[in-house]
Structure formats: structure tokens, C-alpha cells
Amino acid sequence: MSDVLSERTDALRKAHSSNDDATDRQLLLLIGLVVVLASGVAAADLWHAIDHPRPIPHPGLLALVVIGAGVANRVKVYVRTRSSRNGTTWGEIPVLIGLVFLPHVWVILGAAIGVAIVKIIAGTALHRAVFSVAKEVLTASAASLAITVAGSMLEPGTLAATIIPVALGYAAISLVDDLVFTPVIAVASRSTLIQVFRKDLGDRMIAHAVRLATVLYVVEVLASGASPLLLGFVPLLIACLHLWHSQQLRTKEERRSWRDLATTTEELSSVELTQVLHVAATQGARVFSSDVVEIDLTASGIDRVVRAHGSEVVYDGPGPRKFAGVGAITAELETSDRSYQAGELVLGFHGRVKLNEFEQYKLKTFAAALCTAIRNATAYAELQRLNEQNAYDAAHDPLTGLANRRELYEHAALHFQGNTEDGVVALLLIDLNHFKEVNDTLGHAAGDAVLREVARRLADAAAPGDLVARLGGDEFAVLLVNLPTPALATHRAKTMLATLEGSVSVEGMQITVEAAGGIALAAGSGGVNELMRRADVAMYQAKRAGQQTATYVHAQDPADIGRLALGGELNRAVAEHEFVVDFQPIVDLGSGEVVSAEALARWHHPEHGYLTPIEFLQTVERSGRLQAFADAVLDQALDASDLWREAGFDLPVAVNVSPRSLLDPRFPETVLARLRRHAVPADRLIFELAETLTLSQLDVVGKALTGLSEAGVRLALDDFGTGVTPLSVLSHIPVHQLKIDREFVGAVQTSSEASAVIRSTVDLARSLHLTVIAEGVESEPQRQALWSLGCLAGQGHLFARPMSAARLLATLQRGTAGRPGVLATSLHEGGAVVRMSRRRSGGSGRSALPHLPA
CATH class of the missing domain: 1.10.1760.20 (Arp2/3 complex 21 kDa subunit ARPC3)
Structure with a gap:
């Protein structure tokens, strides 16, 4: 038993002894x-x-x-x-x-x-x-x-x-x-x-x-x-009155006893074992008018005895049981089929007592209710222990016991959400030098011993509030919080790395641990991923320079230098029409038919070739050319829609939109004007918005999105599942589609967590009457798995890579097995589904993404 329980038991015993003496x-x-x-x-x-x-x-x-x-x-x-x-x-x-x-x-x-x-x-x-x-x-x-x-x-x-x-x-x-x-x-x-x-x-x-x-x-x-x-009749009268009075008192006592038993049974319906035992012990004395009640759980494998005198618990601790003798009446705490035995219930009286038939039945009823309550509370405690253990395992590294990557990201995300008051926050990323040599020379068992010792030293050196995590392999991270000034991050990092300098004893050998650390201060934007990227950049700078630590500096970030160079070329890129748009078809997973296409912007750079939005979008957003870039992409997307529609393929086109564009009050009217000029129905245009929007951004862009939605433009939430406030996003903007991030699609066959995310997304979309599209479908087994989880549409290399509008038209016309507009074989059984072609002869027909059944 714990020290707390022992102290409480001593206190109970002393209090009872004092009360009894008084x-x-x-x-x-x-x-x-x-x-x-x-x-x-x-x-x-x-x-x-x-x-x-x-x-x-x-x-x-x-x-x-x-x-x-x-x-x-x-x-x-x-x-x-x-x-x-x-x-x-x-x-x-x-x-x-x-x-x-x-x-x-x-x-x-x-x-x-x-x-x-x-x-x-x-x-x-x-x-x-x-x-x-x-x-x-x-x-x-x-x-x-x-x-x-x-x-x-x-x-x-x-x-x-x-x-x-x-x-x-x-x-x-x-x-x-x-x-x-x-x-x-x-x-x-x-x-x-x-x-x-x-x-x-x-x-x-x-x-x-x-x-x-x-x-x-x-x-x-x-x-x-x-x-x-x-x-002569007086003795008979007295006897009759005596019997009548006896019956009256016994009847009242039995009624009171049944009421007490019913009340006590209700109070036993608790999931806390201690509360169940204390209620049973104290109320049992009242129900049976006993002097002592003891509950002994030794028979169930729990070394615990609870003893109550009257309405007070005087002992709660390990056995053995104390009360016995001629004044003790024992009842077994077991189920009717004897499949479960919780222990024994002992009623103690000062003197020999014999229970009548009614009292014996009452005792049996009370013991059965107590046995059930103990079993339920024990089962709940075990379930709670397993849940806590599972939660702990999900957030900690099994080898070192440190927090894992997931726990680090969640903990750091609290800072970016503004849910903590941690002062200056920084991330220290640590990588062990030459650790592979330890594994190759001494074996993985020795390597694990080194990792455990490193974890222990880092945890001991961490300040209160800091979170030490193992990211995998020989890589560790420390989230430094409560820093009064940014300069203190470097001092804290050097102090922690200094604890690793002492040798580690492994199998009789003394091994020296060397490490390099990168420090990054939490930025105002970019979130946890950006913080981790910057710490990683700083760590490799330290390794290249042969230093113990290095702090992230914008001027030394290769990615930032590249973006700075691209920023000076934006004017030329817009004037020379270097921004081009490719299109990737979105396919009905069941029938294999193309139901829409996503516009993907590319920068056809004369020196660097085709650049993706990841490489230049931040540069465009920070410059004054965002509106010109957005107009060029939208015009090319609507031109493609005209081309396909004239050829008989009335496909909606999805275009990514930057939150910064939505901040422009003229943006909705500009979009509607372009739709009118291209004669494209508003419901043929879909805007895709990143889920990683913050709540403050949602409040600002919500008005623009609502206006576009009322005009018929549909809205898709991109990369669903990777942000931190998905439900907040859905409650702020009129969403029509959810696009599952390719990270979950890629792991759908191997990760139960990924499958659970996809299934919950589909269930959420079904309840909100939304369409779900899976991104990054690379193989037929992935398609089959997504279809089984209820996802009806997807895009990826399994069906087609991004291509120009003209090439996509040719692909649609060619189709599969002589079926235009179809890029994959059907998953439906023959004759089970009647499919209506989306091809038309005129120009007024419409097609839409498949909708989940209500």
C-alpha cells in the first residue's frame, strides 16, 4: 500500500481509538x-x-x-x-x-x-x-x-x-x-x-x-x-399485547432496514473501488445494526481490508482481518454461479448474535450487491489503467520513455494556438554524431543502452516545463519554455549538451557521446513544422561548422535565400506568362469516370525549370504580385473549362486560392466577372482552401467565401486532417468538399490510425452532406481500401499525372477500353450499377462530383 494510504489508515485508527475512549x-x-x-x-x-x-x-x-x-x-x-x-x-x-x-x-x-x-x-x-x-x-x-x-x-x-x-x-x-x-x-x-x-x-x-x-x-x-x-384473562391480555407490540416494532424495523438496504445499494453504483468499500462498510453497520463491519478482499487477490465502526471508516489497508469470534457473522462476496469471488463481508457484534431468516436473506442480498459493485469498480479501474497506459504509450517513446514526435508536436502546437503563457519558446534539435558506429561495432543492444543514458541525462538537465522528446533513431528534441530572453536559449542548450560529454559505460567499455544541436526560436507564423525545419537547418549548420550548437538565422537559410532571389523575378514572370497551369483529373473511385479536375500552378522558370507552389508561393504572397498571379491562374483554368465543355466534357475545375486573396474586398466580384466573361456557370468553379487557416483568418475571409458560395461557387477544404482546428473551419466557412491529405492516403493500407482518420472524415462528411476526395492515390490496393472506407472520389498517379488542358482533353477522349471520360476499370459488379455518361452533344449539360449518400 502507498504511504498516503498508510498515513490515512493511522489517522483513522487514532481517530476511532480517541472516539471510543471518549x-x-x-x-x-x-x-x-x-x-x-x-x-x-x-x-x-x-x-x-x-x-x-x-x-x-x-x-x-x-x-x-x-x-x-x-x-x-x-x-x-x-x-x-x-x-x-x-x-x-x-x-x-x-x-x-x-x-x-x-x-x-x-x-x-x-x-x-x-x-x-x-x-x-x-x-x-x-x-x-x-x-x-x-x-x-x-x-x-x-x-x-x-x-x-x-x-x-x-x-x-x-x-x-x-x-x-x-x-x-x-x-x-x-x-x-x-x-x-x-x-x-x-x-x-x-x-x-x-x-x-x-x-x-x-x-x-x-x-x-x-x-x-x-x-x-x-x-x-x-x-x-x-x-x-x-x-384470569389479564396474563392472556398482556401476552397478546406483547405479541402485537413485538410485531409492530419488527415490522417497522424491517421496513426501515429495507429502505436502508435500497439506499445503500444505490450508493454502491460507483466506479471508484474505495468509495464502494467505504459506503458498504459504513452503511452496512446501519443496515444490520452491527458494531463493526469488515470487508476483506484477500480472496480476490487484493491485499486490502476495510473496517468501519458505526459510520466511520477506521482502517483501510493490508490484511489480515481483525474482527472474529462468537460475535462475527461472515458472508461470502461471490456471484451466484461462483465464477467470481470478491472476498468476505464480516458483521461484528459485541456478543453472540443469531440472524433470523429475514436478516439472513437481507445479508445475502447486500453481499450480492456489494460483490457486483466491487467487480464493476475493479473492471472500471482496470479499463482506466489500460486507457491511461495506451495514452501514455501513444505519447512516449518505448525505448527511452521520453515524449515522442507526436507528443512534441501537440505540446508545441499549444504555444502557436496561444493556449499557454510560456514566455519565449525555442526548440533545440539534437543529433548524436557517429552513433551508427556504436550500432555497427557493439550491436543494437549497446546502442539502445547509449540512447537510454542520453535520454536520462537530457531529462535530468531539463528545466521545469521543458519537454524532452526522442524523434527517432539518434535524434532528440527539447522544447524550451519560460525563457525570459531569446539569448537564454543558447545558454540553456549548451548546458544540456554539456551533460552528454561524460563517457557512457556499455558492456565494460567507456563510450564518449558527441552531439550537435540546432536552436530555433518560435516564429510568429509557420507553426510547428516551420519551427522544426528551422531547428533542423541550424543543427546541420552546427554539424558542417564542427560546432556544438548553432542558432537559426534567416540570412543563412538556403530556402530563404532562394525565395529572395525569386522575388526579384516575379515582375518578369507575370509579364512573360511564365506561370502555367497543369490539370490533374479527379476520378469516381467506383466507376473510374473523371468527374472534375484540379488546376495546379507551375512556374516555368527559364533557369530552374518547373517550380511547384511550395517553392515560390510564399514569395508571391509576400510580394505585391499575388493578385496578378491569381488572375493568370484563374483565366487559364476557365479557358480549360471552355475547351473541355466545347468537346463535350462538362467538368468542374478546382483552383487553389490563397487566404491573402480573400482579404481583398474586390476579389469576389473579380471572380464573378471572369466567370461571366468565359460563360462558365459558377458551380463549375471550385476554390480549394488550405485547412491550416487560423481562426482570425477565418473570421476575415468568411464574408468573401459566403458571397462566392451564394453566387454558386463551391468550396473545398484542402489537406483535411493536417490542421489543428478542422471543426472550427467547418463552422466558419460554407464548405462543399473535403480533400483528405495524401499522408493518410499513402498509409491507408498499413496504418490503422490513417484508416481511422479517413473513416471519421467520411462519417463527418456524410453527416454534413459533403463530398470527400482522396489525394495521392498511387495504387489499386489504395483505391480499393479507400472505396471500402466510403470514400467515393480521388486523384493521383494511379489515374493520371498533372498535364496540360489539351493533353487532358485527349486523354478524356481516348478513355479506357473505348469508354471516353473513364480512366480506370469499374469496381462495381457487372449490371449492378447503371452509369449515365457525362459526355454530351450540346453545351448546356452539367456534371458534378459524386455525393455521399445521406
């Missing part, structure tokens, strides 16, 4: 007070009897008083409480009758003797026996005083002289009995005086009335000298 002291003080008062009263009665001796007029009646008081005290209506088995008696009847006809002192002493004899015969504990005798003396003395005072104030021989003293005597007995007994029960059961007094008050008042009536009837018969036969 309760015992209070009980002893109360009992002592009662005994002292009774001793004084008894001494006064004895002195009065000796000083004023009086003969006993009816010795037989005195004997009946002694016997009746003892028997009535023994024959009780029992109701089990937490402290003891107590109940109501009929001892008031013989005492009051004796006080009417006999000298009071003999009645008081006789009743005390009768109770004492019964307690001795029953083997009652000494302190309880003394308390019972003392209480009998006090109640009888109080009744004696009330009868004497009332009798002296009334005229003898009248009916009132009989009824009023007896009634006052009975009231005195009941009052003193409550004053003596109620505090003792309240302390023993840890209840309040009001709670004890009010319990079953209505039933007690009825019983008092019946007893008083019985006493008055017997007294009247004896006083009037009537035939003793009139008293």
Missing part, C-alpha cells in the same frame, strides 16, 4: 451517576424500613412482585441497535400493583432483587446488570414518591384516589426511565437525545396507555374485593 468514559460516567443516585435512594429506603418497621400484609403478592419484575425485565420486545440489543418491558405493571397494596420499601427492594436475580441467571455483564438494578430502584422509588404524594392529597375511598395516584406513579416510572436510559443509549449509539427520544414515540405512547389501563383494571379488581376470576 464514548467509554461518557458511558461510565452516566452509569456511575445512576448507580450513585440509586444507592442513595436504596439506603434511604432501607433506613426508613428499619426505623419504621411494617409487616407485610400480603407476602404472596410481594413474591409475585419480585417474580413479575424479574420476568418482565427478561421478556422484552427486542430491537437490535448499534450498541446493544434493547427493547421495551412490562415491568411497570407488577411494580405499580405492589406499590398500591404493599409497603413501598419492600416493593422497591423486591423489584431490585428480582431484576438482579434474572441478570445473574442470564449471565449479563456486571456493568449492565448493576445499571439495570440501579434503574429499577430509581423508577420504583419515583413511582412510590408520586403515589404517596398524590394519595395524601386525595380523599380515601373515592375512585379518583385510586386512578390519579396510579396514573401519576406510572408517569413517574416512565419519566425517570427515559431520563436514565435515553442519555445512555444516545452516547452508546452516538446519536442525539432528541433522536433517541423521538424514535418510535407513537408506538411507545400506545404501549404506555395499554399498560396503564391494565394496571388500573387489576388494582380496581383487587381493591374492590371482586372475584379473582376477573383477573
Whole structure:
């Protein structure tokens, strides 16, 4: 068990011991007070009897008083409480009758003797026996005083002289009995005086009335000298009333017990094992009125025992079980078919207790409910442990225990989303020098040992809040946060790399670890990928220079230098029409028919050849020539649409649009004007927008996109699944299509995660009535896998590479197996699908991408 649990158990044990000691002291003080008062009263009665001796007029009646008081005290209506088995008696009847006809002192002493004899015969504990005798003396003395005072104030021989003293005597007995007994029960059961007094008050008042009536009837018969036969039915009446009262109390107790059991069973429906055990232990004492409840889970393989005294858990820790003996009742915690055993439930009583049939059934029901609750909580805990383990494994490197690449990217993405307050953030990328030699010379086991030692040193040297990750192989990364100034990144990096300088002992050999590190400060744009790229550039600069560390500098970034050179050539490129557009067909994965085409811009550079948008788009966006570039691409795309439509292929054309273009308030009208000039319906144009937009960008471009959508232009979300806020994108702009990034398509056959992403994308699109297009379909198995996941359209080298508009037209006309417009064989079974050709003879027909079924 953990230290926390041990400390809690010690605290529980000390608290319970302290509470028990305090309760015992209070009980002893109360009992002592009662005994002292009774001793004084008894001494006064004895002195009065000796000083004023009086003969006993009816010795037989005195004997009946002694016997009746003892028997009535023994024959009780029992109701089990937490402290003891107590109940109501009929001892008031013989005492009051004796006080009417006999000298009071003999009645008081006789009743005390009768109770004492019964307690001795029953083997009652000494302190309880003394308390019972003392209480009998006090109640009888109080009744004696009330009868004497009332009798002296009334005229003898009248009916009132009989009824009023007896009634006052009975009231005195009941009052003193409550004053003596109620505090003792309240302390023993840890209840309040009001709670004890009010319990079953209505039933007690009825019983008092019946007893008083019985006493008055017997007294009247004896006083009037009537035939003793009139008293023959009194014992039968008392027996009937006793049985009726017993049944009333038991019925109420059973109802209360069932209510408690139902409430406790509901409270057991928890998934936390500790809560289940504590509720069962504390509520079990209330349900069964036991002094102790223990739950022992040893049988289920868990070394744990929970013990409760009353409503307090006093122990929760390892076994063995403590409570046993004659006062212990054990119930097995097992299922009905005995397939699962959780342990044992023990009810502890101070003294031998035998459960009746009802209590045994109740215990069996409670044990079954507790067993089910323990099994459910245990299963939930195991499931939670597995989920936590899976989550940990998904975010950590199995060899070193460090965070993996995925965890690093997610952690760094929080900074770019503005969800953290980490001050200056930087990335340190570390690569071990000559690590391959360790694997080749000493083997992979030695290499793994080196990697684990490097991971340990880096983790120990990391500052609070920094994240150390292993990216793979011998490459590590450290996300540095909470940097007061950018210059501190270099100092922090050198400190961490210095920890690797000490030799590593592997198989008795001392190996020196050398490493190079690249440092990049988090940029304002570009996200995690750009930060990683810059750190990688800096790391290779350090390796080439033979330095331990290097910090990323824009001026030394080959990619930035290239973009700077291209920026000076943009004016010439626009004027000389060096920007050209190729087209890649988008195909129905099921039928193989071309349903649209994507326009892909290229820069036909006179020196560098064909450049892709990745190589020049940022340069164009940062220059003042973005609008001219966008116009040139759109014109060529619409010209191609005219060409295909005139040849009978009415294909929508998709054009990539930069968010910067949408910031221009004139952009929507410019697009619509070009559509009118080329006589192309608006729904034949699709704008593709990168999913990596930020929320602030979405708020700005949303108005322009809504206007274009209302005019009929459709919108596709490109590279879906690679951004960080896809649902936010869908909620801000009127999307018609989702394009799955080629990274997931390429891994659809080998990665369950990629398949899950594609399936969830298809399900999302189906619920939103959107089209899903897969990018980068390279093989027939990929096509088959995508089709099985519900993706209906795709593009990639399997069908055709990007080509000019004229060449695409020729490809469409040629088709496959004599079927124009079809670039792949159909996946449908013969005759299962009726396909309508998209080829037309006129110029008014339209075609559309296949839509997912609702």
C-alpha cells in the first residue's frame, strides 16, 4: 500500500481509538451517576424500613412482585441497535400493583432483587446488570414518591384516589426511565437525545396507555374485593399485547432496514473501488445494526481490508482481518454461479448474535450487491489503467520513455494556438554524431543502452516545463519554455549538451557521446513544422561548422535565400506568362469516370525549370504580385473549362486560392466577372482552401467565401486532417468538399490510425452532406481500401499525372477500353450499377462530383 494510504489508515485508527475512549468514559460516567443516585435512594429506603418497621400484609403478592419484575425485565420486545440489543418491558405493571397494596420499601427492594436475580441467571455483564438494578430502584422509588404524594392529597375511598395516584406513579416510572436510559443509549449509539427520544414515540405512547389501563383494571379488581376470576384473562391480555407490540416494532424495523438496504445499494453504483468499500462498510453497520463491519478482499487477490465502526471508516489497508469470534457473522462476496469471488463481508457484534431468516436473506442480498459493485469498480479501474497506459504509450517513446514526435508536436502546437503563457519558446534539435558506429561495432543492444543514458541525462538537465522528446533513431528534441530572453536559449542548450560529454559505460567499455544541436526560436507564423525545419537547418549548420550548437538565422537559410532571389523575378514572370497551369483529373473511385479536375500552378522558370507552389508561393504572397498571379491562374483554368465543355466534357475545375486573396474586398466580384466573361456557370468553379487557416483568418475571409458560395461557387477544404482546428473551419466557412491529405492516403493500407482518420472524415462528411476526395492515390490496393472506407472520389498517379488542358482533353477522349471520360476499370459488379455518361452533344449539360449518400 502507498504511504498516503498508510498515513490515512493511522489517522483513522487514532481517530476511532480517541472516539471510543471518549464514548467509554461518557458511558461510565452516566452509569456511575445512576448507580450513585440509586444507592442513595436504596439506603434511604432501607433506613426508613428499619426505623419504621411494617409487616407485610400480603407476602404472596410481594413474591409475585419480585417474580413479575424479574420476568418482565427478561421478556422484552427486542430491537437490535448499534450498541446493544434493547427493547421495551412490562415491568411497570407488577411494580405499580405492589406499590398500591404493599409497603413501598419492600416493593422497591423486591423489584431490585428480582431484576438482579434474572441478570445473574442470564449471565449479563456486571456493568449492565448493576445499571439495570440501579434503574429499577430509581423508577420504583419515583413511582412510590408520586403515589404517596398524590394519595395524601386525595380523599380515601373515592375512585379518583385510586386512578390519579396510579396514573401519576406510572408517569413517574416512565419519566425517570427515559431520563436514565435515553442519555445512555444516545452516547452508546452516538446519536442525539432528541433522536433517541423521538424514535418510535407513537408506538411507545400506545404501549404506555395499554399498560396503564391494565394496571388500573387489576388494582380496581383487587381493591374492590371482586372475584379473582376477573383477573384470569389479564396474563392472556398482556401476552397478546406483547405479541402485537413485538410485531409492530419488527415490522417497522424491517421496513426501515429495507429502505436502508435500497439506499445503500444505490450508493454502491460507483466506479471508484474505495468509495464502494467505504459506503458498504459504513452503511452496512446501519443496515444490520452491527458494531463493526469488515470487508476483506484477500480472496480476490487484493491485499486490502476495510473496517468501519458505526459510520466511520477506521482502517483501510493490508490484511489480515481483525474482527472474529462468537460475535462475527461472515458472508461470502461471490456471484451466484461462483465464477467470481470478491472476498468476505464480516458483521461484528459485541456478543453472540443469531440472524433470523429475514436478516439472513437481507445479508445475502447486500453481499450480492456489494460483490457486483466491487467487480464493476475493479473492471472500471482496470479499463482506466489500460486507457491511461495506451495514452501514455501513444505519447512516449518505448525505448527511452521520453515524449515522442507526436507528443512534441501537440505540446508545441499549444504555444502557436496561444493556449499557454510560456514566455519565449525555442526548440533545440539534437543529433548524436557517429552513433551508427556504436550500432555497427557493439550491436543494437549497446546502442539502445547509449540512447537510454542520453535520454536520462537530457531529462535530468531539463528545466521545469521543458519537454524532452526522442524523434527517432539518434535524434532528440527539447522544447524550451519560460525563457525570459531569446539569448537564454543558447545558454540553456549548451548546458544540456554539456551533460552528454561524460563517457557512457556499455558492456565494460567507456563510450564518449558527441552531439550537435540546432536552436530555433518560435516564429510568429509557420507553426510547428516551420519551427522544426528551422531547428533542423541550424543543427546541420552546427554539424558542417564542427560546432556544438548553432542558432537559426534567416540570412543563412538556403530556402530563404532562394525565395529572395525569386522575388526579384516575379515582375518578369507575370509579364512573360511564365506561370502555367497543369490539370490533374479527379476520378469516381467506383466507376473510374473523371468527374472534375484540379488546376495546379507551375512556374516555368527559364533557369530552374518547373517550380511547384511550395517553392515560390510564399514569395508571391509576400510580394505585391499575388493578385496578378491569381488572375493568370484563374483565366487559364476557365479557358480549360471552355475547351473541355466545347468537346463535350462538362467538368468542374478546382483552383487553389490563397487566404491573402480573400482579404481583398474586390476579389469576389473579380471572380464573378471572369466567370461571366468565359460563360462558365459558377458551380463549375471550385476554390480549394488550405485547412491550416487560423481562426482570425477565418473570421476575415468568411464574408468573401459566403458571397462566392451564394453566387454558386463551391468550396473545398484542402489537406483535411493536417490542421489543428478542422471543426472550427467547418463552422466558419460554407464548405462543399473535403480533400483528405495524401499522408493518410499513402498509409491507408498499413496504418490503422490513417484508416481511422479517413473513416471519421467520411462519417463527418456524410453527416454534413459533403463530398470527400482522396489525394495521392498511387495504387489499386489504395483505391480499393479507400472505396471500402466510403470514400467515393480521388486523384493521383494511379489515374493520371498533372498535364496540360489539351493533353487532358485527349486523354478524356481516348478513355479506357473505348469508354471516353473513364480512366480506370469499374469496381462495381457487372449490371449492378447503371452509369449515365457525362459526355454530351450540346453545351448546356452539367456534371458534378459524386455525393455521399445521406
